[in-house]
Amino acid sequence: MQAQRHRGTEAQRHRGTDSQIFAVLLALCIGTFLLCPGVLWAGQPSLTEMVERGEAALERWEMAEARQWVKKIEAFTPLPAEAEFFRSRVWFYQGEYDRAVETIGRAVTLDPDNEMYQGYQGFFTNTRLATQGLESVQSEHFTLLIDREKDGILIPYALEALEQAYQVFGKQFGFTPRERVRVEIFPDPERFYHASSLSRRDIEVSGAIGICKFNKIMLLSPRTLLRGYRWLDALTHEYMHYVMVHLTNNKAPIWLHEGVAKYQEYLWRSPRSLYLNPVNETLLANALRENDFVSFAQMDPSLVKLDTTHQVRLAYAEAASAIDFILQRVGYPGLQRILQHIAQAEEQGAQQAIQEELRLDFAAFERQWKAFLRQQNLQEIPGVYLEKYTLKDRVKDEEEWGLQEIRSQVVRNHVRLGDLFRSRGRLVPAVLEYKKALRKSHPSPFLYNKLGKALLLRGRYAEALTYLEKAKTLYPDYVTTYTNLGILFLQQKRLAEAEEAFTEAIQINPFDPQVHQGLYQIYLLRGEREKAAQAEKTVQTLLMR
Structure with missing residues (x-):
């Protein structure tokens, strides 16, 4: 009995010591976690992995996911330059230009020799200056930034067209954005150049008066052009690009991107696409007669960079007619499946997706698309005017x-x-x-x-x-x-x-x-x-x- 009681007392004493040691270690661990919140537990991604995953979400314009990675990354202090760079881009994509400029500044301070960071710092700063004075006006699904004094007349027409496109495209593609879409209309070309990364040449030769980039739509006011332009169609065209980014995880080739956007841009105001107007009909008829097309490969990386206005307009007409051909074969459900296949593929491109849906390799697809064009009995209309956009400072009136x-x-x-x-x-x-x-x-x-x-x-x-x-x-x-x-x-x-x-x-x-x-x-x-x-x-x- 005595021995047993002794052994019991000894065991109790050791158990008490173990408990005390465990309590001390637990306190040390908790204290370490509180003092060093960046401590990683087993299975938790590293900071570098978090930044990479956040960048991937940003590339897809999945802003909710990107913000979640920002929140996780901010648990680490101090942050390295690459993390600050990622955070700055998230703020920029959200239209928070002051925060973007401040944060990219920290990245440049941490890595002063990084030319890419310096380039982004200049671009973010220019965009902040270009958007100063623009007022925010909201509809149910869009946030419009505009110079109310100069361009306020555009507000009701712009928001009505965008909301109409939101409904029409949502039904056709089964997708609507979860957050309001940011739209910036610039009151003069200089501010548009700084914010969009486009140039005067891009406007006057390629007709690039709008762009969907950086998780937003940017447009030049029609007031700045001598004869205006189809600015409401341009808005809905760019909104379709926004939808395409989300439907394909930003992996669609440019011909498909532009083809869908051009085909769709009229549908907010018309029950059928109006892409085959007299100008585009003439361009396609001439291309068939001369066998002189802009190839789909030539359209990469951007239609804007093609050499002539004729090439740009022909490329748009070709791309839209290719979408028309696809829709004639498989309808919007089939086009949706093509876009879903592109989103799930590891590499960019549409060839495999088209082969899966249309049962055609890409060479056969191109041959049958051109046969489809020939069946349209397209006519060359003498005297059609191939428009070049003219800024008002070029010509008096x-x-x-x-x-x-x-x-x-x-x-x-x-x-x-x-x-x-x-x-x-x-x-x-x-x-x-x-x-x-x-x-x-x-x-x-x-x-x-x-x-x-x-x-x-x-x-x-x-x-x-x-x-x-x-x-x-x-x-x-x-x-x-x-x-x-x-x-x-x-x-x-x-x-x-x-x-x-x-x-x-x-x-x-x-x-x-x-x-x-x-x-x-x-x-x-x-x-x-x-x-x-x-x-x-x-x-x-x-x-x-």
Whole structure:
């Protein structure tokens, strides 16, 4: 008994010592964890692995996941340069430019010889400067940054088109973004260049007036271009790029990216795609006749970097028609499966995905796509105008641009004489001079509008309409045509057609007061007082500029 009691006491004593040691070790571990939160437990990824996983999420524009990795990384102190660099990019992609500039500054301080960090520091700083003064306006699914004083008129049209695209594309592709999409509209080219990484050449040769990059949409105000441009289609085009990034984990090849975006850009306002307009039809017909295509490989890394405006426009037409071909074969469900396959593939590219869905290798796909084009019986339309975007600082006004487009001095003289007669109210000789100009010139949307407007003023509506429709065919994006059509229909009390024409003009250049004045008159005639009051307010705003 004594021995047993002794042994029991000894055991109890050792157990007490063990407990005390365990308590001390536990306290030391807890203290170490509290003092050094970056301590890793078994199976936990290292800081380097965390940064890599965060970068992968950022590459896919999965911002919620990227923010989670930022939170985990911030448990480590102090942070190395690569971690600060990653954090700065997350802030930038979220539009938090002040935090981005501050954080990239720390990365540069930690690694002052890193030229990549320095480049990002300059870019982040320039973007912050370019977006200063832009006001935030929100709709249900979008955040719009805009210069309200200069471009406030764009706000309702922009948000309405984007929300419409959100609904249409969501139904077609089975995807809608979880967070509001950031959209920045820049009031001048210089600020757009700094924020977008595009150049004047990209705008004027390639027509790059918008871009979807850095988890946001950026657009140049149509106010800055001489004749405006299809800015609402451009917004929805870029939104489709945003959707594509998420659907494919940012791994779609450029021809597929641009093809889907070009095909879809019209669908916010039309039940069918309008990509096959007279210009694109002519480009594709010519490419078939000459067997001179821009190959899908040539489109990488960007259509913007192709050499000529002709190549850029042809590439867009080809890519959109390839999507049309895919949709004819497998519909939107099949296109969704192609995009899902691309997202799940280890490498970028669409060839394997297309082969899986269409049961065609890529060479056979290209052959059958071109056969599909030949079956369309595409026609080359003489005189179609291949638009080049012109910034306002290049040309004084539309009259100067129109005369520059006319190569013959004789034709220019007829136009100037016609303008002189019209300004003096002598419409009969004005019409004669414009007709002489047309007979001695190639088909010209500028001249068709000159003649159409003079005939309109004479009350010869049917003949005026003939010439304005010709202008519309040759140059579907020429805003003056739609303005003149709106005036013509309004004078004939064809109110629905007048409203449609004026609305089309707004989709190209909403800064012309006479377009809104026309809508004001339509709404008054219909008794739609609220709409009339809004149109009148817009007219006054524009006249006060």
